[in-house]
Amino acid sequence: METKNIMIVGVGGQGSLLASKLLGRLLVDEGYDVKVSEVHGMSQRGGSVVTYVRFGDKVYSPVIEDGEADFIVSFEKLEAARYADKLKKDGTVIVNTQQIDPMPVIIGAKTYPEDILDTMKEKGVHVDGIDALSLANEAGSSKACNIVLMGRLAKYFDIPVEKWQAAIEKCVKPQFVEINHKAFDLGYNC
Amino acid sequence: MKELLIGNAAVARGLYDAGCKVISSYPGTPSTEITESFAKFDDAYCEWAPNEKVATEAAFGASLNGKRSSCCMKHVGLNVAADPLFTMSYTGINGGMVICVADDAGMHSSQNEQDSRHYAIASKIPMLEPSDSQEAYDFARAAFDISEEFDTPVLLKMCTRVAHSQSIVETREPLTDTDKEYLKLPQKYIMAPANAIRRHPFVEERTAKITELAETSPLNRVEEGDGSKDFGIITSSTSYQYVKEVFGDTVSVLKLGIINPLPIKLIKDFASKLNKVYVVEELDPIVESHCKNIGVDVVGKDIFSITGEFSQKTISKALGVEDKYSVKLDADIPVRPPMMCAGCPHRGMFYVLSKNKVTVLGDIGCYTLGSAAPLNALDMTLCMGASVSGIHGFNVAGGEETEKNTVCVIGDSTFMHSGVTGLINIAYNQSNSTVIILDNSITGMTGHQQNPTTGYSIKGDPAGKVNLEDLCHSIGINSVRVVDPYNLAECEKVLKEEMAKPEPSVIISRRPCVLLKYVKPKKPLHVNTEKCKSCKRCMKFGCPAISFKDNHAVVDPTLCVGCGVCEQLCAFDAFESEED
Numbered sequence: 001m002e003t004k005n006i007m008i009v010g011v012g013g014q015g016s017l018l019a020s021k022l023l024g025r026l027l028v029d030e031g032y033d034v035k036v037s038e039v040h041g042m043s044q045r046g047g048s049v050v051t052y053v054r055f056g057d058k059v060y061s062p063v064i065e066d067g068e069a070d071f072i073v074s075f076e077k078l079e080a081a082r083y084a085d086k087l088k089k090d091g092t093v094i095v096n097t098q099q100i101d102p103m104p105v106i107i108g109a110k111t112y113p114e115d116i117l118d119t120m121k122e123k124g125v126h127v128d129g130i131d132a133l134s135l136a137n138e139a140g141s142s143k144a145c146n147i148v149l150m151g152r153l154a155k156y157f158d159i160p161v162e163k164w165q166a167a168i169e170k171c172v173k174p175q176f177v178e179i180n181h182k183a184f185d186l187g188y189n190c
Numbered sequence: 191m192k193e194l195l196i197g198n199a200a201v202a203r204g205l206y207d208a209g210c211k212v213i214s215s216y217p218g219t220p221s222t223e224i225t226e227s228f229a230k231f232d233d234a235y236c237e238w239a240p241n242e243k244v245a246t247e248a249a250f251g252a253s254l255n256g257k258r259s260s261c262c263m264k265h266v267g268l269n270v271a272a273d274p275l276f277t278m279s280y281t282g283i284n285g286g287m288v289i290c291v292a293d294d295a296g297m298h299s300s301q302n303e304q305d306s307r308h309y310a311i312a313s314k315i316p317m318l319e320p321s322d323s324q325e326a327y328d329f330a331r332a333a334f335d336i337s338e339e340f341d342t343p344v345l346l347k348m349c350t351r352v353a354h355s356q357s358i359v360e361t362r363e364p365l366t367d368t369d370k371e372y373l374k375l376p377q378k379y380i381m382a383p384a385n386a387i388r389r390h391p392f393v394e395e396r397t398a399k400i401t402e403l404a405e406t407s408p409l410n411r412v413e414e415g416d417g418s419k420d421f422g423i424i425t426s427s428t429s430y431q432y433v434k435e436v437f438g439d440t441v442s443v444l445k446l447g448i449i450n451p452l453p454i455k456l457i458k459d460f461a462s463k464l465n466k467v468y469v470v471e472e473l474d475p476i477v478e479s480h481c482k483n484i485g486v487d488v489v490g491k492d493i494f495s496i497t498g499e500f501s502q503k504t505i506s507k508a509l510g511v512e513d514k515y516s517v518k519l520d521a522d523i524p525v526r527p528p529m530m531c532a533g534c535p536h537r538g539m540f541y542v543l544s545k546n547k548v549t550v551l552g553d554i555g556c557y558t559l560g561s562a563a564p565l566n567a568l569d570m571t572l573c574m575g576a577s578v579s580g581i582h583g584f585n586v587a588g589g590e591e592t593e594k595n596t597v598c599v600i601g602d603s604t605f606m607h608s609g610v611t612g613l614i615n616i617a618y619n620q621s622n623s624t625v626i627i628l629d630n631s632i633t634g635m636t637g638h639q640q641n642p643t644t645g646y647s648i649k650g651d652p653a654g655k656v657n658l659e660d661l662c663h664s665i666g667i668n669s670v671r672v673v674d675p676y677n678l679a680e681c682e683k684v685l686k687e688e689m690a691k692p693e694p695s696v697i698i699s700r701r702p703c704v705l706l707k708y709v710k711p712k713k714p715l716h717v718n719t720e721k722c723k724s725c726k727r728c729m730k731f732g733c734p735a736i737s738f739k740d741n742h743a744v745v746d747p748t749l750c751v752g753c754g755v756c757e758q759l760c761a762f763d764a765f766e767s768e769e770d
């Protein structure tokens with residue numbers, strides 16, 4: 001099979017590491033060759049963060065380049081747009097519709113382009129926007145945004161839901177399994 | 191067993207399975223996780239050292255006494271460790287020794303983009319370069335074999351992409367009984383001239399022998415393409431993955447795993463079957479220059495950049511493969527740079543420095559972010575420890591005029607690393623310098639590593655603890671003050687007093703990093719919109735929890751930790767806590 005490419009993007013501290021850990025675990029269990037690439041360090045301090053997940057029969061490069069991403073899973077609207085040029089034609093953006101102002105906006109040097117998702121739609125991008133923060137709160141923790149989005153992503157794959165749920169059990173501490181299972185279901189079913 | 195591991199964790203596992211018993215390191219992105227992963231093995235010794243020179247010498251000592259040992263660092267850390275490196279090449283080792291060094295092409299978290307391969311060549315130490323996590327594991331094991339077979343330390347070179355990318359690793363049976371006996375061999379280990387003169391020819395002969403190994407070792411391999419003679423590619427490390435991503439198995443590739451010394455015959459044979467040979471390597475033209483030196487005509491840096499990180503796009507663009515369609519948005523997307531966290535204790539001190547227009551020589555750590563808008567508080571950042579050494583020279587050059595309006599800032603871990611020697615120079619040569627130690631009780635930027643001032647070891651056990659006040663006093667600084675950076679008035683008063691004093695002084699700005707687990711956040715503040723006069727004074731503070739909406743300041747309750755510094759800034763008492 002041709003290599004599939006998923007990007008997970010957001011703001012440092014939003015929990016993209018758990019999302020990529022879950023995906024990696026699931027895809028290895030499914031028997032794929034997998035590469036996951038993230039950059040630690042400076043990018044964590046509230047900066048823009050990006051993780052590449054690639055899987056298939058044989059994966060070489062750990063990074064995703066322009067025009068290669070099948071999916072962008074974004075924890076924030078602006079970050080979805082920042083990486084739009086990585087999308088394949090007909091690629092899909094799954095985006096938490098939350099807005100987090102970057103420092104240039106906070107200090108008034110720049111304005112936040114609030115209609116940015118519409119701009120993407122006009123360019124033919126399939127935008128699947130969900131209020132993941134509210135759903136995460138409904139599940140019991142605002143931190144479960146990442147798993148809500150993974151639930152949404154699961155809709156686009158043929159992998160059975162039980163396999164995703166099993167991967168969650170392997171990736172989070174026992175006391176958080178229930179909240180994350182619920183968050184996954186809410187994302188999957190919304 | 192098959193596991194998905196980041197390259198650094200794979201190195202740690204490879205070192206451990208090869209019987210490595212001692213690791214001493216200083217953290218530095220992108221190398222830190224090697225040592226952190228190794229710390230999880232209970233039956234091996236692991237420590238954070240104050241700096242890379244100390245770490246390398248500690249690992250050398252363990253090797254001398256018969257244990258397989260390692261030390262890990264980022265590329266600029268190897269500059270600090272360069273002194274022992276060059277002479278360890280002469281002494282060789284007893285127990286195998288592997289020095290892991292991680293380069294940062296693209297400078298994701300570094301102050302420069304230097305290429306560590308130069309060190310391997312200059313110190314005449316063999317260097318291996320893995321291209322994914324499986325190779326990281328395999329090469330870490332192979333490095334120990336080469337180390338002991340040829341009596342040399344071995345450099346294992348990582349880069350950000352290999353260090354921080356996860357791929358599948360199949361581990362093998364761990365080695366046992368790798369310990370050696372200590373033997374007193376003065377002619378081998380005492381590098382005074384009489385002995386060193388005899389060891390230098392040994393080093394040259396060793397390089398010749400390892401070159402022979404490089405000709406035939408499976409660590410270097412030719413992958414035949416589809417038979418086309420048009421062109422082939424010589425590559426290594428992560429660049430190999432990009433080449434394969436673009437060309438798959440259609441092009442002949444010479445994939446190098448031993449990057450120093452480089453083979454001669456292998457390269458000549460490979461090139462002789464092809465009309466054209468490209469060299470694909472990040473950063474400097476090391477392989478390319480070698481090829482040209484041995485008379486093999488190759489194309490490298492004429493078409494591939496000497497700066498930055500590569501990707502499959504770099505290869506396809508340079509070699510004329512068609513670009514993929516991609517979406518182009520015509521939108522002005524504001525950048526989202528990293529910044530100091532909400533409640534970061536560094537921010538209060540930087541606000542005071544910025545407000546008083548003080549010249550600030552900076553250092554390496556989270557507090558480098560004090561250079562960003564709106565604080566714009568820094569004047570210089572060079573390397574670990576340079577703020578303290580630098581302010582002395584700055585004040586010697588500027589005299590009284592600069593002394594009363596200049597400080598340097600350095601974190602607790604960086605001060606331990608190489609700031610203390612600069613402070614000794616200030617105390618010894620008595621420049622009227624004011625040194626601010628930003629003590630947040632952890633090594634912050636690299637992700638919370640313990641250091642000699644925290645009182646805990648890498649495994650979280652109680653350890654020795656350096657008392658900063660006592661240390662400063664004992665080296666001859668008489669004026670040592672401690673302030674709380676959440677108290678702006680106190681910071682400003684002490685800052686002005688210490689800069690005015692006609693003697694060296696140290697201000698310890700002390701409060702633990704807000705991200706530490708034991709630091710419990712207070713309830714978030716909110717803005718009383720009737721009191722807020724829209725003066726925007728609080729916006730000069732650069733707190734990510736405060737923004738300006740509908741003509742009033744707004745606090746984001748998910749980010750605010752209730753540090754209360756904004757309350758001190760507001761002249762109208764508009765920031766209120768729940769209790770108010």
